[in-house]
Amino acid sequence: MAERSEAENGNGAKRSVVTIHDVARHAGVSSMTVSRVINGAKYVSKEMQRKVTASIEALNYSPNLTARSLKSDVRLGALYSNPSSSNLGAFLMGAFRQSGASGCQFLIEPGVTEEEALEGLERLIEAGIGGVILPPPLCDSARMLEKVSAAGVLPLSFATAIPRDGVAAIVVDDYKGAFDMTRHLIAAGHRAIGFIQGDPKHSPSQRREQGYRAALAGAGIRIEPEWIAPGLFTYKSGLDAARQLLGISPRPTAIFASNDDMAAAVSAVAQGIGLSVPRDISIAGFDDAPVASTVWPELTTIRQPIAEMAATAVAMLADQVRNARSGGTPKAPHVREMLTLVERNSTGPAPGAGE
Amino acid sequence: MAERSEAENGNGAKRSVVTIHDVARHAGVSSMTVSRVINGAKYVSKEMQRKVTASIEALNYSPNLTARSLKSDVRLGALYSNPSSSNLGAFLMGAFRQSGASGCQFLIEPGVTEEEALEGLERLIEAGIGGVILPPPLCDSARMLEKVSAAGVLPLSFATAIPRDGVAAIVVDDYKGAFDMTRHLIAAGHRAIGFIQGDPKHSPSQRREQGYRAALAGAGIRIEPEWIAPGLFTYKSGLDAARQLLGISPRPTAIFASNDDMAAAVSAVAQGIGLSVPRDISIAGFDDAPVASTVWPELTTIRQPIAEMAATAVAMLADQVRNARSGGTPKAPHVREMLTLVERNSTGPAPGAGE
DNA sequence: CTGAAAGCGCTAACAC
DNA sequence: GTGTTAGCGCTTTCAG
Numbered sequence: 160m161a162e163r164s165e166a167e168n169g170n171g172a173k174r175s176v177v178t179i180h181d182v183a184r185h186a187g188v189s190s191m192t193v194s195r196v197i198n199g200a201k202y203v204s205k206e207m208q209r210k211v212t213a214s215i216e217a218l219n220y221s222p223n224l225t226a227r228s229l230k231s232d233v234r235l236g237a238l239y240s241n242p243s244s245s246n247l248g249a250f251l252m253g254a255f256r257q258s259g260a261s262g263c264q265f266l267i268e269p270g271v272t273e274e275e276a277l278e279g280l281e282r283l284i285e286a287g288i289g290g291v292i293l294p295p296p297l298c299d300s301a302r303m304l305e306k307v308s309a310a311g312v313l314p315l316s317f318a319t320a321i322p323r324d325g326v327a328a329i330v331v332d333d334y335k336g337a338f339d340m341t342r343h344l345i346a347a348g349h350r351a352i353g354f355i356q357g358d359p360k361h362s363p364s365q366r367r368e369q370g371y372r373a374a375l376a377g378a379g380i381r382i383e384p385e386w387i388a389p390g391l392f393t394y395k396s397g398l399d400a401a402r403q404l405l406g407i408s409p410r411p412t413a414i415f416a417s418n419d420d421m422a423a424a425v426s427a428v429a430q431g432i433g434l435s436v437p438r439d440i441s442i443a444g445f446d447d448a449p450v451a452s453t454v455w456p457e458l459t460t461i462r463q464p465i466a467e468m469a470a471t472a473v474a475m476l477a478d479q480v481r482n483a484r485s486g487g488t489p490k491a492p493h494v495r496e497m498l499t500l501v502e503r504n505s506t507g508p509a510p511g512a513g514e
Numbered sequence: 515m516a517e518r519s520e521a522e523n524g525n526g527a528k529r530s531v532v533t534i535h536d537v538a539r540h541a542g543v544s545s546m547t548v549s550r551v552i553n554g555a556k557y558v559s560k561e562m563q564r565k566v567t568a569s570i571e572a573l574n575y576s577p578n579l580t581a582r583s584l585k586s587d588v589r590l591g592a593l594y595s596n597p598s599s600s601n602l603g604a605f606l607m608g609a610f611r612q613s614g615a616s617g618c619q620f621l622i623e624p625g626v627t628e629e630e631a632l633e634g635l636e637r638l639i640e641a642g643i644g645g646v647i648l649p650p651p652l653c654d655s656a657r658m659l660e661k662v663s664a665a666g667v668l669p670l671s672f673a674t675a676i677p678r679d680g681v682a683a684i685v686v687d688d689y690k691g692a693f694d695m696t697r698h699l700i701a702a703g704h705r706a707i708g709f710i711q712g713d714p715k716h717s718p719s720q721r722r723e724q725g726y727r728a729a730l731a732g733a734g735i736r737i738e739p740e741w742i743a744p745g746l747f748t749y750k751s752g753l754d755a756a757r758q759l760l761g762i763s764p765r766p767t768a769i770f771a772s773n774d775d776m777a778a779a780v781s782a783v784a785q786g787i788g789l790s791v792p793r794d795i796s797i798a799g800f801d802d803a804p805v806a807s808t809v810w811p812e813l814t815t816i817r818q819p820i821a822e823m824a825a826t827a828v829a830m831l832a833d834q835v836r837n838a839r840s841g842g843t844p845k846a847p848h849v850r851e852m853l854t855l856v857e858r859n860s861t862g863p864a865p866g867a868g869e
Numbered sequence: 870c871t872g873a874a875a876g877c878g879c880t881a882a883c884a885c
Numbered sequence: 886g887t888g889t890t891a892g893c894g895c896t897t898t899c900a901g
Contacts (some may be wrong), residue, residue, distance in 0.1 A: 202887085251610065550896095
């Protein structure tokens, strides 16, 4: 055969991907050395490291994640309660990317009702998963947790507000997020701040309300009972809550909704009755879901780094499963992710508060 | 440890997954036979087939997709122009699931601007992809297509309205979708139907407008120029268009927006000026994005089966890459996906049209 | 029609 | 520090 820059098999088919062996040959070392450089890079001489790195650059090598995962064969699953949720994109993005890096397979099953989620879990268990990611409200369901542990599968609570001992969790400080947002509103001169509760079945709901209450209390502001409206995290429930809150007199100068869907509804209702946002009324949401930057004006909200959280969840669970398989002591760490306030155009100074 | 039903290795670590060999042993055949049964099932005796199937059932075997893909080592990429898009979730769901089934790796790079998309493409090429999925407007960009083919990567146009010869494509009949929706509105008694255009840079935009125009023409209705408002697929642009369209007198009894984000904006504006949807005005969208079932009333829209389309795209591209590698003649099929009208609560009979 | 052997790309485990 | 060996679960030859 003649010379060629790419490897080629007998069929004449191009094998366009560079393997670890190609790099090894190019660098004049064994593939094992290359492997070591790619990974820990412990116990490798500076010299080797340099050579190998150069060859990787030269050949434009990138490891085959599939082959890597074949070794450990860890399968992880996730149940997603709200398949049409706008968070799903970010969640999948983070989870899948990390599953490559962590060398494991990642499966997902939708399921809007608990019944469907249970069926999805069934399928995941049959597929041989070693761990499963449970977002709210699934992560707070006793039935769910029970079934998971009965199957010998490691659970991970995703974005729960009430982590449990013995269950790994990605924890988010809903309390602090709501507290910060409320303080932000107070700092802008708002005193009468309405609040729309989240779905009581989701653990973050209560924590968000507590944060709101604490911030107001801390500022010495007494909360009028009528400032609090019930909600279910849906746009529709936000509509109802908005009508209630905007009917109060004197009207609150700001409304803080427990999520963005409801905040968007408030914005629609407010503008519907001729109010200018944020000049007449400020509106804040929670989550930084896509809708927050879709509606106009764009919503000031608390950003949950869903993609990063999903990536962390996958990495943690993969470690846990490997650890458990090699007989290690089970640890179930709780990792806390930071929430950040992102200010957009739906909030501003309170009317008459001076600039 | 107490009793356990699962296999276990010397370390005491559970190997929870059943392999093809376990099945083979259980059925008293070679693993090759099992493999054949799982796949084509060609050249296998009925007898074997039965035995193997039974064992698979009994052991609850499911093949390890990772191992399967290791053989062919096909890497596919996708560029996603709108990472915060609500379609992303469905897209990823479909693509990733199929990538497992098709035995290939799937990588995705975000990129809102063409510049960023080009960088993402660069990374994908470096990662050694054999094919790439391009949604609009990327699939209609000459620069993009040029760079892709220069790298020897097979492109696939996703949901384009103007497929090209020699480039595989998932085609969607935007014309027919818009035509059907317009007919639907006409059938409900509407005569004055406003239309909001999509982003002119996206190929589906023109086709949707053509479908709208054709349906009206077919019903012998003359389109008033003022019924057509420009839009950019964004909520904000929908707001502007809605104000324009709702200011016309006599006011259209229905407004058909080129996507759901804009339709949602129309709904907000309409309700804002005291109109009841759909009693006073009907509103229709396109895409069936999550927002369509988020807002209230929920939007009548044209559903694009994004997840299925993504799955088809991955399957097709994987085949293409394998085919090309084994020196096959390149075919670039165009697959047409069906659009369906989903009627929800934002449309109804035209006012005064009788029930 | 069925099975045995080889190997996909990578990395533990063990030499040297 | 570095290389060798073996093997992850599956499928593609190639013999029978």
